[in-house]
Amino acid sequence: MAKQNGIVPLKGTIGNITFYKSKAGHLARGKGGVDGSRIANDAAFVRTRENGAEFGRAGKAGKLLRTAFRAMLLNASDSYLTSRLTRDMLKVIQADAKSVRGQRNVIDGEAELLSGFEFNINARLAGTLFAPYTAAIDRATGILKVDIPAFIPVNMVAAPGGATHFKILAAGAEIDFEAETFVNGNAASAELTIDATATAVMNLSVNVTANSTKPLFLVLGVEFYQQVNGALYSLKNGAFNALALVNISGMPAAPGGV
Incomplete structure (x- = not known):
């Protein structure tokens, strides 16, 4: 794979060279490779x-x-x-x-x-929300929850320029990778002002199947808004919103530890 440096970028195939555009820029690569039937x-x-x-x-x-x-x-x-x-x-x-x-x-x-996977690499949760929180999964009840003590937003939230409000969100999912099905739920705080006023204690919880035998996933996120003439608008179409996997419970142990 090579980059195109010409004034006019090419697209298409010339001889054994294919020219194309990707997120990395205008590139060129040679045709070839092993026949598919041989690989199979x-x-x-x-x-x-x-x-x-x-x-x-x-x-x-x-x-x-x-x-x-x-x-x-x-x-x-x-x-x-x-x-x-x-x-x-x-x-x-x-x-x-x-x-x-x-x-x-x-x-x-x-x-x-x-665990810890960031869904938006441009706005990591670890670098956006500094308030302490506890993320827990209870298989017996099917409750996935995030508890956050009261905190001062201006001190504990790294808000991007232009943001006036934020929201804390949590979501949980029970996923059956074999059947390709899932059970999910979500919860969120109200839109909160980014100022020096302490928030209330937040207890965000969702329910999936009690005593599930499938992997359970819990995510936590932060969304930012800008207030204009009394209305709240998502800031930069969500470019600064953070979301990460904060707790995971894989397959439960079989009875007897087998």
Whole structure:
């Protein structure tokens, strides 16, 4: 892959060179590669097939997770979210110590490896909300919650220029990666002014299935607004909103520890 430096960028194919535009700029690459049928059948490419199967599984799992939190991601995500989440989901799959290569999966992997994942790399939760909080998951009751003591917004929230208000949001999801289904819920504070007035104590909780046997995910986020003539508008279309996975409970232990 090479960058185009000409005055007029090219698009299309000339000979064995393909010219195209990506987020990284105008690029050029040579045509070629191994025939698809050989990769699918040749014993020499068994590792390639195994890696491809697990990469595809990671992409599908990442899409399901994004769909479960879609309402939150509409206002807090970056353009590389899909590739970043697929990469980290692949690490979860590769942590599966039960299945053979090529058949490793999220269920038998370590979903907790996603803890701390930032959905908007341009506005990290860790660098946006400094107020202490407790994120807990209770499998028995199916309650996922975030508790935040009272805090002074101007001291504990790193607000972008132009922001006058903010909101704290939490969402939880119970995800069945095999059936490709989920149960989710969300909660949010009121729109709060970014000033020196202490907030009330916040207890944000959502409910999923009690005694679930599926992985559970809890996210926490901050949204910013600007007040204009008494109305609140999302600031910069959510470019500064933060959202991260703050607690994860993977598959529960089988009875008897088996």
